[in-house]
Amino acid sequence: MSVYKARLEKFEEVLKAPEVNFTQLKNLCFQGIPDHDNYRPLCWRLLLGYLPANTAEWPETLKRQRSVYERFIEEMIICSGSSSPQGPEDDHPLNPNPDSRWQTFFKDNDVLMQIDKDVRRLCPDICFFQRQTEYPCTSIMNNPQVETLRKRIERTGLNSANVTKNRSGITNISLYVKQSNEHYARLPEGQEAHWEVVERILFLYAKLNPGVGYVQGMNEIIGPIYYTFAVDPNPEWRRYAEADCFFCFTSLMSEIRDFFLKTLDDSALGITAMMQQLMCLLQSEDFDVYSRLQRNFPYRM
Numbered sequence: 001m002s003v004y005k006a007r008l009e010k011f012e013e014v015l016k017a018p019e020v021n022f023t024q025l026k027n028l029c030f031q032g033i034p035d036h037d038n039y040r041p042l043c044w045r046l047l048l049g050y051l052p053a054n055t056a057e058w059p060e061t062l063k064r065q066r067s068v069y070e071r072f073i074e075e076m077i078i079c080s081g082s083s084s085p086q087g088p089e090d091d092h093p094l095n096p097n098p099d100s101r102w103q104t105f106f107k108d109n110d111v112l113m114q115i116d117k118d119v120r121r122l123c124p125d126i127c128f129f130q131r132q133t134e135y136p137c138t139s140i141m142n143n144p145q146v147e148t149l150r151k152r153i154e155r156t157g158l159n160s161a162n163v164t165k166n167r168s169g170i171t172n173i174s175l176y177v178k179q180s181n182e183h184y185a186r187l188p189e190g191q192e193a194h195w196e197v198v199e200r201i202l203f204l205y206a207k208l209n210p211g212v213g214y215v216q217g218m219n220e221i222i223g224p225i226y227y228t229f230a231v232d233p234n235p236e237w238r239r240y241a242e243a244d245c246f247f248c249f250t251s252l253m254s255e256i257r258d259f260f261l262k263t264l265d266d267s268a269l270g271i272t273a274m275m276q277q278l279m280c281l282l283q284s285e286d287f288d289v290y291s292r293l294q295r296n297f298p299y300r301m
Contacts, residue, residue: 004034011039020046020053041232044225048248062240069243070139076207077200078139078146080105109152111206111214112199116153118219119199128227129195135239136192137200149203150196198226201246205253212253215260222249 011034014024025046033040045051050065051058122129140146147155187193201222206214225248229241237244253260264270282290 007031008034008036011036011043015039015042016055018055020055022046022053038232038234038237041228041237044228045244045248048225049251050244050248062244065247066240066243069246072204072208072246073137073139073200076204077149078143080108108203108207112149112203113153114216115199115202115206115214115219116149118216119195119202122195122198122219122223123227128231129198129223130193132187132191133194133197133230135241136190137197137242141190141192148192148196149199150192194226194230197230197242198222201226201242201249204246205250209250209253209257212257212260218253218260221252221256225249225252 007028010028014021014028025043029043029047033043042051046053050061052061119129140148198219202214202218205218206212222245226241226245229245229248230238232238232241258264258269259271259274261270265272267273279290279293282293
């Protein structure tokens with residue numbers, strides 16, 4: 001019996017048990033997950049806390065979480081997906097009230113433009129994210145009343161605004177327009193690329209987590225998760241790659257969110273302290289790698 005076949009059998013034994021033994025699973029995954037069947041996406045869903053140990057609970061868990069994600073899309077994209085927000089008569093683009101729907105609209109556009117810029121160039125070495133997904137979000141794509149995030153960005157009208165009040169109490173609104181910047185061929189109407197799916201996930205995450213929002217680099221974290229789920233050989237799992245990726249990404253971010261908070265950069269919990277710990281470890285354990293990082297990257301002690 002080959003070593004590879006023996007590893008497959010160990011994974012199968014753990015994953016098909018009525019109760020997944022997480023200690024055994026972690027030990028197996030630490031040596032690498034075989035590129036067989038849907039072991040990798042399934043292991044990631046388990047290790048990222050999306051699926052419980054009891055396999056009998058999986059169907060209900062998946063149904064519940066995927067339904068929650070559909071509601072997020074309905075409430076935060078579809079219901080607010082018109083070209084301009086609808087609100088009370090006294091609410092208008094110049095309204096400086098932070099509770100103004102126009103203020104929310106402008107702030108969302110600022111976040112969305114940053115996300116859009118990053119996801120369009122996600123993993124440029126492979127063409128996967130520019131290809132169309134098998135499973136576009138039909139509740140958006142088939143609804144002519146809803147503006148997709150891509151079209152919202154491409155609009156050359158009022159894309160974003162900063163509302164300020166000068167010392168005289170006069171309200172000013174500064175507008176800036178992001179011109180359409182298509183790097184890739186347009187997809188047929190009703191279809192969307194994988195990068196658009198990632199854009200939607202990140203936009204929803206930023207809306208649901210205003211304390212963190214979106215920070216450049218999150219796109220690089222979510223990319224491998226979404227890719228792994230979207231190429232799952234099992235079409236029933238692949239169909240829900242977007243929803244599952246959202247919750248797994250959210251779970252992962254709950255562990256590393258402090259690294260994305262600029263206010264914590266120089267604290268004991270921030271990215272600076274973490275990089276110092278890493279560099280100290282490399283200096284003592286692998287001086288060659290430490291030296292190369294010192295020469296070529298900005299993480300210097």
